[in-house]
Amino acid sequence: MDETATATAAMAVGQLRNFAKAGRKIAGAGMNYKALLPILKVDAPKEPVIFLKPSTSYITEGQRIVIPKGFAVNEEIELGVVIGKGGKNIEVGAAMDHVGGYCVALDMTATSELTTARSAGLPWCIGKGFDTACPVSRFIEKSEITDPHKVQLWCTVNGQPKQKGNTDDLIFDVPQLISFVSRYMTLEPNDLILTGSPPGMGPVHPGDTIEGGIEGLLSVKFAVTSE
Amino acid sequence: MDETATATAAMAVGQLRNFAKAGRKIAGAGMNYKALLPILKVDAPKEPVIFLKPSTSYITEGQRIVIPKGFAVNEEIELGVVIGKGGKNIEVGAAMDHVGGYCVALDMTATSELTTARSAGLPWCIGKGFDTACPVSRFIEKSEITDPHKVQLWCTVNGQPKQKGNTDDLIFDVPQLISFVSRYMTLEPNDLILTGSPPGMGPVHPGDTIEGGIEGLLSVKFAVTSE
Ligand SMILES: [Mg+2]
Ligand SMILES: [Mg+2]
Ligand SMILES: [Mg+2]
Numbered sequence: 001m002d003e004t005a006t007a008t009a010a011m012a013v014g015q016l017r018n019f020a021k022a023g024r025k026i027a028g029a030g031m032n033y034k035a036l037l038p039i040l041k042v043d044a045p046k047e048p049v050i051f052l053k054p055s056t057s058y059i060t061e062g063q064r065i066v067i068p069k070g071f072a073v074n075e076e077i078e079l080g081v082v083i084g085k086g087g088k089n090i091e092v093g094a095a096m097d098h099v100g101g102y103c104v105a106l107d108m109t110a111t112s113e114l115t116t117a118r119s120a121g122l123p124w125c126i127g128k129g130f131d132t133a134c135p136v137s138r139f140i141e142k143s144e145i146t147d148p149h150k151v152q153l154w155c156t157v158n159g160q161p162k163q164k165g166n167t168d169d170l171i172f173d174v175p176q177l178i179s180f181v182s183r184y185m186t187l188e189p190n191d192l193i194l195t196g197s198p199p200g201m202g203p204v205h206p207g208d209t210i211e212g213g214i215e216g217l218l219s220v221k222f223a224v225t226s227e
Numbered sequence: 228m229d230e231t232a233t234a235t236a237a238m239a240v241g242q243l244r245n246f247a248k249a250g251r252k253i254a255g256a257g258m259n260y261k262a263l264l265p266i267l268k269v270d271a272p273k274e275p276v277i278f279l280k281p282s283t284s285y286i287t288e289g290q291r292i293v294i295p296k297g298f299a300v301n302e303e304i305e306l307g308v309v310i311g312k313g314g315k316n317i318e319v320g321a322a323m324d325h326v327g328g329y330c331v332a333l334d335m336t337a338t339s340e341l342t343t344a345r346s347a348g349l350p351w352c353i354g355k356g357f358d359t360a361c362p363v364s365r366f367i368e369k370s371e372i373t374d375p376h377k378v379q380l381w382c383t384v385n386g387q388p389k390q391k392g393n394t395d396d397l398i399f400d401v402p403q404l405i406s407f408v409s410r411y412m413t414l415e416p417n418d419l420i421l422t423g424s425p426p427g428m429g430p431v432h433p434g435d436t437i438e439g440g441i442e443g444l445l446s447v448k449f450a451v452t453s454e
Contacts, residue, residue: 024251024281024282024283025281025282025283027281027352030349030350049349049350050350050352050353051350051352052279052281052350052352052356054251054252054254054279054412055251055252056251056252056412056413056415057412068410068411088358117348118348118349119348121344121345121346121348122257122276122345123257123276123277123278123279123350123351123355124350124351124352125254125277125278125279125351126277126411126412128350129279129411129412130411130412131315131411131412131413183295184295184353184356184357184358185281185283185284185353185356185357185358186283186358187283188283
């Protein structure tokens with residue numbers, strides 16, 4: 001483990017602005033909106049479903065989402081939580097102290113690869129981790145979001161409404177996700193937790209423009225291209 | 228993506244010695260020894276089975292493997308390949324130029340978590356990525372291993388022989404693994420590719436000592452403890 005793992009002091013917000021360059025861990029929560037369960041016809045997971053994306057999957061505004069040859073890819077709009085203070089076995093009650101800020105993220109997901117992998121019991125790695133699979137907004141200061149469980153997310157593709165959801169619908173909330181992940185994997189400053197995506201995600205194609213954001217706060221736009 | 232992603236110059240070997248501190252990506256290959264197939268009663272995978280471990284799972288000699296509460300954990304001795312020169316879409320024929328060196332690694336695997344995850348089509352993340360799940364040896368200079376496909380690996384638990392295998396038995400060899408991973412995920416200097424484990428892996432318990440290595444080159448020893 002890196003020495004940052006044991007750092008207990010919160011990192012200065014100025015440094016967290018570069019989370020997409022400095023961050024080493026992206027832990028995403030799957031199936032984390034209640035409204036998704038009847039659509040997917042699944043029961044609520046008993047504990048958070050956590051997958052990893054590599055830091056090489058980050059892109060920021062101005063960069064394009066590149067769909068690998070032969071892949072079918074969905075967009076998933078999500079609230080991202082940027083860790084400010086690292087830790088291990090973080091208690092739910094203390095978890096918000098570890099939040100350094102937020103971002104809006106697109107958890108780009110290769111459904112083609114994920115469907116095959118899931119039915120064979122194989123890793124989600126390629127389906128979630130391909131280059132450009134983690135477009136993120138600018139860093140959002142912690143103070144810009146009064147309550148992370150009252151965040152209205154939206155996403156359009158080519159101007160057509162696709163996703164809408166409020167983080168009040170999360171199955172596992174932000175402190176529960178932080179606590180669960182840190183139970184197994186030490187969190188470090190600049191790590192990102194993706195909190196899951198509300199219903200409406202669907203396939204995107206080269207030439208599309210994905211726009212999404214948090215109502216009343218900010219929006220991001222990413223163009224989709226082919227390899 | 229980080230600017231290092233586009234770095235084409237090989238990193239000085241002196242810097243790679245710190246791969247376990249500086250590295251951001253650990254990509255492991257599963258089911259990659261021919262001798263495993265009849266034991267697991269599975270066909271050879273058509274392409275490499277790749278999973279991720281987070282960099283927080285690294286430990287080096289002197290540190291202990293900590294088994295999380297309630298987990299059943301296997302040891303897997305593996306040849307690790309340390310990337311010296313990053314790249315994307317690396318051709319098989321050029322892949323060895325991207326190798327900076329090697330290590331001996333234990334791909335510690337929580338079979339308890341992995342079995343449940345696999346049968347439900349869920350991510351391998353926790354089963355492969357818990358803290359201390361990636362013990363590694365010192366950096367091995369590239370020149371110390373003349374042929375990475377003639378490496379004799381061994382592993383004992385409390386002095387009892389457990390694993391033995393030669394990398395001449397790999398299903399996907401080192402260049403093929405580098406090429407495949409880099410097809411989807413840009414490789415960066417200090418990234419690690421775990422090449423898979425030969426038969427004989429089995430459960431380890433608090434109090435055990437795992438010893439493993441490369442015949443005629445080096446060995447490492449890690450104590451196992453409970454949380
Ligand atoms: Mg995974
Ligand atoms: Mg998602
Ligand atoms: Mg392995």
